[in-house]
Amino acid sequence: MNDEKKYWLDDSRNVNRLYWGLVVVCVLLGVADLFVHRHVHFSWESFPNFYGFFGFAAFWCVVIAGKNLRKILWRPEDYYDD
C-alpha cells in the first residue's frame, strides 16, 4: 500500500489550494459582473452578482432540505423485501 503512487489530490495542502482557488474565482466572477453588460428579463436580475448569490443560496437550501427530508423518508435497504 505504501509504495502506491502518490496523487496530487492526496496531499491535503493541494486540496486547500483548490478550495481557496475556487474562492478567488468566485470573487473574480462577482467583480466581473460590474463590467459586463447583461441583458435582463426581470429588474431584480440586475442586482450585482445576483446569479452568484442565488446559485450559492439555492445550492445550500437544496442540500439542507434534502438532509432534513432524509429524516422523514429514510428507510433501511431491505424495507421493500417482504
Added chain:
Amino acid sequence: MIEALPPGLILILGALLIPLLPKRWQPGVTLVLPVLGFAQVLMLEPGISHQLRLFNYELMIVRVDRLSLVFGYIFHLAAFLSAIYALHVRDTVQHVAAMIYVGAAVGAVFAGDLITLFVYWELTAISSVFLVWASRTEASYRSGLRYLVIQVGSGLLLLSGVILHAYSTGSVVFDRLIGDDGLLSSASPGVVLIFLAFGVKAAFPFLHNWLQDAYPNGTITGTVFLSAFTTKLAIYALARGFPGTEILIPMGVVMTLFPVFYAVIENDLRRVLAYSLNNQLGYMVVGIGIGTALSLNGTVSHAFAHIIYKALLFMTMGAVLYRTGTIKATDLGGLYKSMPITTVCCIIAAASIAGLPFFSGFVTKSMVIDAVGNGHLTWIFLGLLVASAGVMEHSGIKIPYFAFFGHDSGIRVKEAPWNMLVAMIAGAALCLFIGLYPAALYSILPFQNVDYVPYTAGHVLTSFQLLIFAILAFAVLVRTGIYPPEKRGINLDFDWIYRKALPALIRWIATRMGRVGKRLSLLTEILAGRTYRLIYRLHGPEGVFARTWTTGAIAFWAVLGLFGFLLLYYWGR
C-alpha cells in the same frame, strides 16, 4: 430497397435475425443495424408515405417532418453509441430486446397516426422490460413487472383515448391535439386520456416512479439504452400533440424541482441519475408548455443533448459498476486513480448536464429558460434557476465526487473495457462538439426562423456565476461538515403507495372480509339451526302435524271448509 421499409423496421426485423447467429457475431449486428437505420433516415423525404386503410381509418405509417427527423437522428446515434458500449455482452436476449426497443421508438416518432403510434408505443414497453429482466435477479424481476404494468397501462390509456378521439372526430391523425386555448379543461375526454398516456411515459409527478424503480435495476448496458428512448419518445409525443398546453409549465417546474431533493440523499448512484433524468425532462416539459418556436426548439435540442450526456453518465456509472461490482456511494470513492479516462468522461457529462458554458447542456437548456424569461413568468423562472443549482448538486458534483473522488474507498480496479471507453470518449466528444459548435444542432431544429445566440458575454458570465458559486457552496458545506454523509438505505417516494400502502390496504380488507365471512356463516348456522328446530317441532315425531287425526275430525274440518267457501261465494257474488 432500404427506403421501401418504414423507418425503425430495419432494426426490428434485423433484431429477429440476431438469435440465428453465433453469439460472437451478435454484438456486431447491433452495431450495423443503427448505421443502416440512420442511412435510411438520411434518405427520407419530408411528407407522408405508407398509407393504409384499416376499417374506416386512414393510417399513415410514416410521416416525415423536421420534428420527427431530429428524433430519428438522435435515436440512431444513441443506439449506435449504446451498441458500442454493449459490444462485450454475450446475451442474445439483451441484444434482441435492445434493437427491437430502438426500432419501435424510431417507428413511433415517424408514425403519422395514433393507431400506428399505439402499436409502437406498446412495443417499446414490451421489448424494453427485457433489459431490466436480463439482470436476472429477484429485485430486477419484480421491478420489471412493475415497470411493465405501468408502461402497458400507459398504452391502454393511449388506446382508450384514441378510440374516444376517433369516435368523436372521425380522425386518427397524430397532430396537434390540444385546442388553441391550450387548456386541458376544454379538451375532449379522449384527448385528456392521450395526454395522461404521454404523461406516464414522460414521468409526470406521481406517475414517475417506474423510472427510479426500473432503471437502476436494468443491466449495466441495458440501462444506457433505457435512458435514451422511452422518456424522449414521450417528450416527442407531447411536443407534437400538446405544444402550448398551459398546465405543462407548472408541471414541468415541479418535475425539475422535486427529484433534486431525492437525488441529494439517494445512495444508489444509478438511481441518482434516474432522478436527475426526471429533472431534465422537466425543462423539456416547460418548453412544450410555453409552446413558442424558441421554447419548442429549446425542448427538442435539449432532448438531443440530454440523450447523449445522460447516456454518457449512465455509461460511466455502468463502467464503475462493471469493474467494482457496486454502485453505492457509501462504498465508492477515489476511483479516479484506477479509472482516469472514465473520470474525465464523467466530468464532461456532468459539466454538460449542469449547463456549464462550452458544454452541450448550456446551448440547449438556456433556450427554454430564455423563453420563460421572454414570457415574464417570474416564479417559473426562479424555479428553474433553483433546479439548475440542484442539477449542479446531484449530477454536476455528487456523481463524479462520490464515485471518483471524495473519501478514497481503497478500491483499485482496471480501467473500463476498451469498447466502453470508445463509447464514452465518443459521447464526451459529442458533448463538447455541441457545446462549442451549437450551429450544427441548431440547423436541424424544427423551427428555422428562430435566431438564438447562446454565447453572449452576459449569458456566459451569469451561467458561470450560478454554477461556480454553487460549487463553492458545496466546498463550504463539505469543509464545515454540514454536507450530509452518504447513508445506506432507501428513501420513500410515491411508489410507497402501490408497493406498501395499497397491498396493506388490500390485506386489511381481506382480513376484514374474512371476519365478516366468518360471522355470516355463524349467523347462517344459527338461523339454519332455528329453522330446523321449528320444522322438527311441527313435523317431528311429537309435532302437531305428525299427530294421527280421527276420521270424524277430518270430516268436521272439511265441512267447515266447504261452509266457509259457500259463504265467500255468496258474499262475493
